[in-house]
Amino acid sequence: MNNRKVRVRFAPSPTGPLHMGGVRTALFNYLFAKKNNGQFILRIEDTDQTRYVDGAEDYIIESLKWCGIEIDEGVDEGGPYGPYRQSDRKEIYKEFAERLIESGNAYYAFDTPEELEAMRERLKEEKSSVQQYNALTRAAMRNSLTLSEEETENLVNKRSFVIRFKMQEDEDIHVEDIIRGSVKVNTNQLDDKVLFKSDGMPTYHLANIIDDHLMKISHVIRGEEWLPSLPLHVMLYRAFGWEDTMPEFAHLPLLLKPSGKGKLSKRDGDALGFPVFPLEWTDPKTGDVSRGYREDGYFPEAFNNMIALLGWNPGTEEEILSMRELISMFDIQKVHKAGAKFDHEKAKWFNHKYLTAKSDEKLARAYQTILKEKGINVEDSFVIKVVKLIKERANFVSDFWNQSSFLFQAPKEYDHKVVKKRWKEDTPAILSEFKKQLDGLEMFDHDSIEKTIQNFLEGKEFGMGQLMNPFRLVLVGAGIGPGVLEIATLLGKEETLRRLETGINNIKRE
Ligand code: GLU
Numbered sequence: 380m381n382n383r384k385v386r387v388r389f390a391p392s393p394t395g396p397l398h399m400g401g402v403r404t405a406l407f408n409y410l411f412a413k414k415n416n417g418q419f420i421l422r423i424e425d426t427d428q429t430r431y432v433d434g435a436e437d438y439i440i441e442s443l444k445w446c447g448i449e450i451d452e453g454v455d456e457g458g459p460y461g462p463y464r465q466s467d468r469k470e471i472y473k474e475f476a477e478r479l480i481e482s483g484n485a486y487y488a489f490d491t492p493e494e495l496e497a498m499r500e501r502l503k504e505e506k507s508s509v510q511q512y513n514a515l516t517r518a519a520m521r522n523s524l525t526l527s528e529e530e531t532e533n534l535v536n537k538r539s540f541v542i543r544f545k546m547q548e549d550e551d552i553h554v555e556d557i558i559r560g561s562v563k564v565n566t567n568q569l570d571d572k573v574l575f576k577s578d579g580m581p582t583y584h585l586a587n588i589i590d591d592h593l594m595k596i597s598h599v600i601r602g603e604e605w606l607p608s609l610p611l612h613v614m615l616y617r618a619f620g621w622e623d624t625m626p627e628f629a630h631l632p633l634l635l636k637p638s639g640k641g642k643l644s645k646r647d648g649d650a651l652g653f654p655v656f657p658l659e660w661t662d663p664k665t666g667d668v669s670r671g672y673r674e675d676g677y678f679p680e681a682f683n684n685m686i687a688l689l690g691w692n693p694g695t696e697e698e699i700l701s702m703r704e705l706i707s708m709f710d711i712q713k714v715h716k717a718g719a720k721f722d723h724e725k726a727k728w729f730n731h732k733y734l735t736a737k738s739d740e741k742l743a744r745a746y747q748t749i750l751k752e753k754g755i756n757v758e759d760s761f762v763i764k765v766v767k768l769i770k771e772r773a774n775f776v777s778d779f780w781n782q783s784s785f786l787f788q789a790p791k792e793y794d795h796k797v798v799k800k801r802w803k804e805d806t807p808a809i810l811s812e813f814k815k816q817l818d819g820l821e822m823f824d825h826d827s828i829e830k831t832i833q834n835f836l837e838g839k840e841f842g843m844g845q846l847m848n849p850f851r852l853v854l855v856g857a858g859i860g861p862g863v864l865e866i867a868t869l870l871g872k873e874e875t876l877r878r879l880e881t882g883i884n885n886i887k888r889e
Pocket of ligand 1: 389390391392424583587600601602605
């Protein structure tokens with residue numbers, strides 16, 4: 380690593396909601412910046428007006444905030460190298476594009492879409508290996524290299540031009556990528572990319588290079604899909620004479636589908652039942668709603684932790700890592716080259732780990748909101764006990780209800796399968812006798828219930844299961860849940876006896 384002050388940027392285009400791969404790019408930039416006492420910059424790359432989507436910029440910012448990624452310089456924070464939204468920097472790009480024309484590194488091109496199509500057809504017929512505007516073909520096209528100065532001026536004034544980069548012929552470009560190692564390309568494989576459009580806007584390539592230079596970016600950490608643009612970017616740095624201060628590059632591996640085959644898309648999430656966006660997103664045009672991790676009940680720390688370990692790991696056994704730990708352990712050199720498979724079960728496991736690490740009091744408060752919505756009013760102290768009992772079985776706070784509704788409401792029906800299997804002819808008699816024993820208890824706590832059961836079973840011809848299975852059935856209405864003794868203790872004597880009575884009277888053998 381060079382000795383420059385570390386300044387990294389996350390540079391999303393507001394073309395829709397931020398994919399979780401994008402969040403990971405932001406997170407890796409952030410971890411790298413904080414690890415190296417550097418700055419994390421948010422730059423909004425909105426020069427492609429045709430792809431602009433309302434609300435996307437706010438969505439991106441809210442997503443970063445939710446994840447705990449703090450922005451040092453950005454559209455809302457400001458900073459010494461602003462503005463940080465490219466559409467607010469329009470004037471800057473034009474001047475630099477003109478500089479490239481003056482230095483002979485770029486030229487005006489006036490070809491219509493039809494003319495460009497005709498060129499492609501011609502090249503195809505000639506079976507040329509080149510299918511694009513480049514050193515070999517530009518001489519046959521309408522541009523400032525082939526037209527007279529007067530014609531050129533005339534067409535430029537009419538504003539129907541683009542500015543193209545004049546890619547050098549047959550030059551080997553060699554760049555070191557922190558993750559991929561050495562990247563080599565010959566310029567003959569590259570085309571004369573459009574840098575500036577007639578609408579007065581730069582394209583991504585031009586604006587990106589100029590801004591990274593002006594904003595003194597030291598490291599460009601971005602998705603692998605930008606690797607093919609790297610040689611052009613290097614050539615642009617050279618053309619501007621900025622090669623000395625060119626940032627270092629690190630291209631992150633793709634996030635792959637759970638099967639490992641191909642890039643993780645929203646369609647995979649829809650088909651397999653998981654979100655691919657951090658927050659819920661409503662498409663402003665269609666009104667379609669896409670799920671978000673936040674709304675699905677993930678804790679931001681769990682989500683962060685999960686995505687941080689997609690494509691990188693600190694090489695330790697421990698996987699539950701706070702933001703602070705991630706920062707101190709992060710090593711960009713150790714990011715993997717291979718794509719990282721997304722695993723939904725693992726994502727839930729992370730949430731489970733964070734959930735169980737939270738205090739019962741905190742979880743009870745969150746659960747109370749759900750209970751209130753259901754019209755259930757119970758004391759916090761009771762909910763705290765419930766949470767303590769069931770949290771090991773939950774991944775989300777929203778799982779609590781399924782795991783514990785029977786602690787708030789007596790069963791209205793009984794699971795047929797369990798009745799069929801567990802409710803024998805002698806069950807009502809066994810439960811009635813057992814009920815009498817419980818009724819005699821003064822203290823109704825775990826130990827006294829346990830002792831009562833032991834005494835009750837002593838000398839009897841039936842075993843533990845013949846009592847405990849139907850006992851669970853009358854209390855829960857099903858064969859699931861935490862320990863029966865714990866359930867009975869929480870329900871209390873009166874309610875336990877009532878449920879025994881109801882069960883004995885209502886459950887019929889099947
Ligand atoms: N605006 C590009 C994007 O949407 C940024 C790529 C880069 O980081 O250079 O991903």
